[in-house]
Amino acid sequence: MTDPSPLLDVRGLSIRVAGTAEPLVDNVSFTLNAGETLCIVGESGCGKSLTALALMGLLEGTPLRVERGSAMFQGIDLLSAAPDVLRGLRGDRAAMIFQEPMTSLNPALRIGEQIAEAVRAHRDIPRDAARARAAEMLQRVRIPAAGKRLDEYPHQLSGGMRQRVMIAMALANDPALLIADEPTTALDVTIQAQILDLMRNLGAETGTAQIMITHDLGVVAEMADKVAVMYAGRIVEAGTTAQVFDDPQHPYTLGLMSSMPSLAGDQGRLVTIPGSVPSPDDMPRGCRFAARCPFATAQCEAPPPLAPRGTGHAVACWHAPLEDFAVGQRREVPA
Amino acid sequence: MLAFLGRRILIAIPTVFLISVFVFTLQHLLPGDPILVMAGEERDPEIIAALREKYRMNDPITVQYLAWAGNALQGDLGISLRTQQPVLELIAEKLPVTIQLAVMALIIAILIGIPAGVLSAYKKGTWIDWLANIIALSGLSVPNFWLGIMLILLVSVRLGWLPASGYLPLSEDPLQSIRVMVMPAFVLGTALAATLMRHTRSAMLSVLKSDYVRTARAKGLREGVVLVKHALRNALVPVVTVITLLFGELLAGAVLTEQIFTIPGFGKLVVDAVFNRDYAVVQGIVLCTGIAFIAMNILADAAYRVLNPRMSDQ
Numbered sequence: 001m002t003d004p005s006p007l008l009d010v011r012g013l014s015i016r017v018a019g020t021a022e023p024l025v026d027n028v029s030f031t032l033n034a035g036e037t038l039c040i041v042g043e044s045g046c047g048k049s050l051t052a053l054a055l056m057g058l059l060e061g062t063p064l065r066v067e068r069g070s071a072m073f074q075g076i077d078l079l080s081a082a083p084d085v086l087r088g089l090r091g092d093r094a095a096m097i098f099q100e101p102m103t104s105l106n107p108a109l110r111i112g113e114q115i116a117e118a119v120r121a122h123r124d125i126p127r128d129a130a131r132a133r134a135a136e137m138l139q140r141v142r143i144p145a146a147g148k149r150l151d152e153y154p155h156q157l158s159g160g161m162r163q164r165v166m167i168a169m170a171l172a173n174d175p176a177l178l179i180a181d182e183p184t185t186a187l188d189v190t191i192q193a194q195i196l197d198l199m200r201n202l203g204a205e206t207g208t209a210q211i212m213i214t215h216d217l218g219v220v221a222e223m224a225d226k227v228a229v230m231y232a233g234r235i236v237e238a239g240t241t242a243q244v245f246d247d248p249q250h251p252y253t254l255g256l257m258s259s260m261p262s263l264a265g266d267q268g269r270l271v272t273i274p275g276s277v278p279s280p281d282d283m284p285r286g287c288r289f290a291a292r293c294p295f296a297t298a299q300c301e302a303p304p305p306l307a308p309r310g311t312g313h314a315v316a317c318w319h320a321p322l323e324d325f326a327v328g329q330r331r332e333v334p335a
Numbered sequence: 336m337l338a339f340l341g342r343r344i345l346i347a348i349p350t351v352f353l354i355s356v357f358v359f360t361l362q363h364l365l366p367g368d369p370i371l372v373m374a375g376e377e378r379d380p381e382i383i384a385a386l387r388e389k390y391r392m393n394d395p396i397t398v399q400y401l402a403w404a405g406n407a408l409q410g411d412l413g414i415s416l417r418t419q420q421p422v423l424e425l426i427a428e429k430l431p432v433t434i435q436l437a438v439m440a441l442i443i444a445i446l447i448g449i450p451a452g453v454l455s456a457y458k459k460g461t462w463i464d465w466l467a468n469i470i471a472l473s474g475l476s477v478p479n480f481w482l483g484i485m486l487i488l489l490v491s492v493r494l495g496w497l498p499a500s501g502y503l504p505l506s507e508d509p510l511q512s513i514r515v516m517v518m519p520a521f522v523l524g525t526a527l528a529a530t531l532m533r534h535t536r537s538a539m540l541s542v543l544k545s546d547y548v549r550t551a552r553a554k555g556l557r558e559g560v561v562l563v564k565h566a567l568r569n570a571l572v573p574v575v576t577v578i579t580l581l582f583g584e585l586l587a588g589a590v591l592t593e594q595i596f597t598i599p600g601f602g603k604l605v606v607d608a609v610f611n612r613d614y615a616v617v618q619g620i621v622l623c624t625g626i627a628f629i630a631m632n633i634l635a636d637a638a639y640r641v642l643n644p645r646m647s648d649q
Binding site (some may be wrong): 095117169 | 338426543545549550551552554555556560564565569642643644645
């Protein structure tokens with residue numbers, strides 16, 4: 001995080017629905033270096049997908065607006081660049097894949113055409129060259145009989161195959177950045193592992209930096225160099241994967257870790273975090289996790305800053321490190 | 336595709352049979368007697384009896400149907416009770432006129448309705464959307480005959496740009512024939528354009544929200560490509576149904592417009608036949624219209640399969 005010129009430098013990103021009091025995504029900052037994989041983890045509705053869509057300039061046509069912040073990527077601010085500049089970037093230097101492979105491909109177009117048009121949108125090359133590139137990409141994502149698959153329609157492919165096609169499409173122009181929004185959530189568990197494997201290998205082969213958005217800590221452990229934990233629109237903890245997994249500092253991260261089922265441990269009942277996520281139109285002003293936090297005190301009515309706790313590790317909690325917190329001070333959280 | 340068409344045509348046969356039975360029996364349930372109309376003022380019993388014999392009106396209705404259906408299968412729809420011309424000949428004479436009118440009206444409707452629908456969906460909630468909706472609503476609300484008369488007054492009488500009425504076969508002078516037909520086609524087309532616009536708009540609105548449109552944008556495609564290649568192509572599936580049904584309606588429903596512009600088409604034939612209780616002609620017309628509707632439906636299904644590859648596998 002101390003790299004002087006990261007590939008992507010997001011600072012103070014806030015996203016708001018017009019007319020609401022508190023922003024949905026509040027003051028989100030992170031950096032990503034070339035070739036790195038950052039996982040943004042959090043539960044549904046915490047703003048992780050919104051963050052990704054905002055970076056790609058895909059909030060257009062929704063009631064959501066980027067309110068503040070900057071995101072420098074190869075000398076361009078993704079949050080303030082003109083639509084045409086962003087369009088030129090999208091699918092070329094920065095690409096994105098989505099959660100639902102079943103609906104993310106156009107049902108009326110052959111997959112070869114859908115990949116080739118991504119190439120032709122950014123390169124002035126003849127049709128057959130773009131088609132050859134599409135075939136090459138299908139091979140790269142390990143689709144068997146790639147040449148024949150070019151002329152198939154999405155409905156003729158399985159979910160896993162479709163997600164491979166999406167990956168092929170996203171990587172067709174050798175992007176420097178790939179944002180993957182829950183790429184394995186809609187897939188069977190066995191297929192999930194294959195797709196994650198593929199993404200890790202391709203990342204290593206091409207040096208493409210990846211932002212992977214997920215709610216699955218297993219995916220994080222598998223993929224991430226760095227982790228940012230989001231809760232209700234804010235990053236509550238960020239650090240290397242080892243830091244966050246081995247030494248979680250934020251009560252929410254702790255809760256996430258202990259709610260993960262383990263094969264080894266004889267844990268009995270799974271631990272859950274009491275309470276529920278605040279609703280978007282009723283966001284607390286202070287720490288957004290306070291209502292569910294066993295460590296909350298009066299101090300938590302003020303928003304805690306994301307403060308560094310050692311190299312590369314940052315936590316947004318007044319009481320971090322929690323080890324210092326007296327055991328007797330814990331409170332019972334009403335469920 | 337050929338197997339599909341063959342199957343659809345086979346399925347259509349019982350439908351045509353049912354239509355023919357309906358047409359035939361309903362006619363005979365209607366009050367009024369065509370023989371009396373033919374016999375004239377005097378109503379001489381002998382003439383009436385002779386006419387009944389000649390047109391086999393004394394046979395049981397099933398025998399009459401079988402005779403009529405048998406002939407119809409051989410292309411003989413009988414003879415007009417009024418003009419003594421073969422019904423098929425009458426229809427063959429008038430149908431091309433109405434088809435030309437309907438096709439031109441449909442082209443005008445598509446050229447206006449689909450782009451307007453796409454634009455108003457894309458610019459949803461802006462003044463463009465409002466304007467398109469207001470124009471569409473007026474297009475639906477203004478009666479054809481009023482718009483026709485106003486256009487004749489303005490374009491023909493005042494400005495003298497286009498002829499007010501008449502008809503010229505396409506084969507004689509294509510350009511002039513189109514010139515004569517433009518105004519009635521426009522009158523018919525505006526109402527259809529409004530319907531098409533509304534359907535295109537709602538189909539586009541749902542397609543524009545879809546994940547694959549977001550994917551298309553994420554690829555960095557131009558908005559025009561996103562709209563036409565990715566969104567419109569998928570939105571057209573329901574719109575095509577509407578278009579084919581509208582075309583069937585046009586063939587049957589151009590009556591008023593044909594009257595206003597004195598076009599010797601199908602609509603005029605229908606009106607004359609009904610008023611004169613010209614059974615044979617009415618039967619022929621309804622049968623033809625029914626078959627036209629079925630044909631349009633088969634065409635619509637064929638168009639789906641082109642637009643929606645998921646259906647081609649079934």
